[in-house]
Amino acid sequence: MTQADTETVSEFSLRDIEAAAARIDGIARCTPLLESARLNDRLGGRLLVKAECLQHTGSFKFRGAYNRLAAMDPEVRARGILAYSSGNHAQGVARAAQLFGVPATIIMPRDAPAMKQRNTAEYGATIVLYDRHGESREDIGRRIAAEQGLTLVKPYDDPLIMAGQGTSGLECVRQCAGLGAVPDLALAPTGGGGLMAGFSTAMKAAFPDLRLYAVEPEGYDDTARSLQLGTRVANSATPASICDAIMTPEPGELTFPVNRHTLAGGLAVSDAEVRKAMADAFAELKIVVEPGGCVALAAVLSGRVPVAGMTVVVVASGGNVDPALFAEVLAQAA
């Protein structure tokens, strides 16, 4: 670990997550930790699913967004918020801004799922569309932010965002204790790594022997490879994937040093494995999980991680999937 990385890790700790938990208390939802007797039978282990798809705005992103806005200077916040996002951070920020009564501008790729675009607009945000393959959302964002005096709320590379997402881990610790469960393994979907940085910090503090794994879509395993190499590397191509929520180019500058410290490794799953896991979540857990939110469950149910005899926590991180795709996934599985 480089000197810079060590310093970054020391700047983010359980105390940040506890402070975030106090800010979002009574506003974010304590999502259930679900369990299915039949899935346990199938795996020969105990599977606990943290259903963040049931969070307000349909993903964990609301936690970080609300925490970030809550910690802002009210006068700065009142001038307005800017964010770029393929959809879940967009909705989280738009809803948090709506709750604080401040304007939000969201920069979204033109090919983001229709549901995510519509919902973001319905939370009162102004949407600016861009071409994912031709334009830079960072450039567009910087220009608009400068012109209008808006504050950028980054999707993951911000300690307040990481801390907000980590409140899901604090809840999970309490819920495991309530079930008398000591998890051996925990897996979460990983894009930029904000959820994982917060979640793993909270879980590792309570369960020091816990092995945590980042799960990514095939072709977007930048975190897995970065963990192996000990330094951040980017994805070399941008193959097609149904996992729109976590098709990020590389691990975050602030999230990676944390995840390097807390994680045992990373692994990737195929779209086909994700589709099967979405159908299993439908049938056995009665929750709607979007592709990118289902990669950790897919890693377990596909057998990519041996879990027999173990207690395993997975985060189902979001549920914002267009009905036509979900119908197609179910029709294939039927």
Add this chain to the structure above:
Amino acid sequence: MTQADTETVSEFSLRDIEAAAARIDGIARCTPLLESARLNDRLGGRLLVKAECLQHTGSFKFRGAYNRLAAMDPEVRARGILAYSSGNHAQGVARAAQLFGVPATIIMPRDAPAMKQRNTAEYGATIVLYDRHGESREDIGRRIAAEQGLTLVKPYDDPLIMAGQGTSGLECVRQCAGLGAVPDLALAPTGGGGLMAGFSTAMKAAFPDLRLYAVEPEGYDDTARSLQLGTRVANSATPASICDAIMTPEPGELTFPVNRHTLAGGLAVSDAEVRKAMADAFAELKIVVEPGGCVALAAVLSGRVPVAGMTVVVVASGGNVDPALFAEVLAQAA
């Protein structure tokens, strides 16, 4: 109210539900009370959804079944359990029997959803299929119970079943208090009336001004008509409906006197309204609700009940729906 009805009511009270809550504590799941900012905006009110589809076995039925078995003499219980059910009570009883390590025989209609039949078998129960339109499940049940010394666990007309289902109401009272919500209206799916008897008793005890409504599928509005007439009447026909879970012939002998006491009335919804509500639950709440479990939500979202300016609780009572039907519902809505 007749003398007999008065006596029956006095036999079932909040104390039964509290006793059930103690028996199922740590075994049944405290299901979340979900809320969607966008659904609230659409309705101009506050909608709180008790997500019993997230209960073990995918419906509230596990609560009553477990409470019934927990209260049995262990020697009698060990000889085995018999139940008849279109599927949700079947799964609840099969799973409760599995937890107690006792054999279960379940009599199911041949046209019950494939998922319900398969799941019931996977919980270790012996399934006996019958023809819904030609044979009497009660006759088959009596014969098998007598031959094998099994105890019949009725689907609703049993104070222990009603009390078990009522634990959902006790939870809901606590959850409303946690949200600072005092509901004006509450609606729940109603077949034989066991859920409603328990739920309404618990809710009415905490919120004396609450108006509660039973919701049924069109053509199966026996409870609505019985409440109007002040006496139990049966459905005259058995039209087709997608709401398999609540196509019951008439209100229960024990449940009706309770519901007559607690409910303001009943209303019926169409299959088309149910389909739309299932798609809304998918999109806005990220939960899988089966047709029969979605009638109360359908009554609110279709505008059959005016809710502007009010706080409304609905029970989403189950999520055991075949993927092909759910896919069809989503494809229609897309």
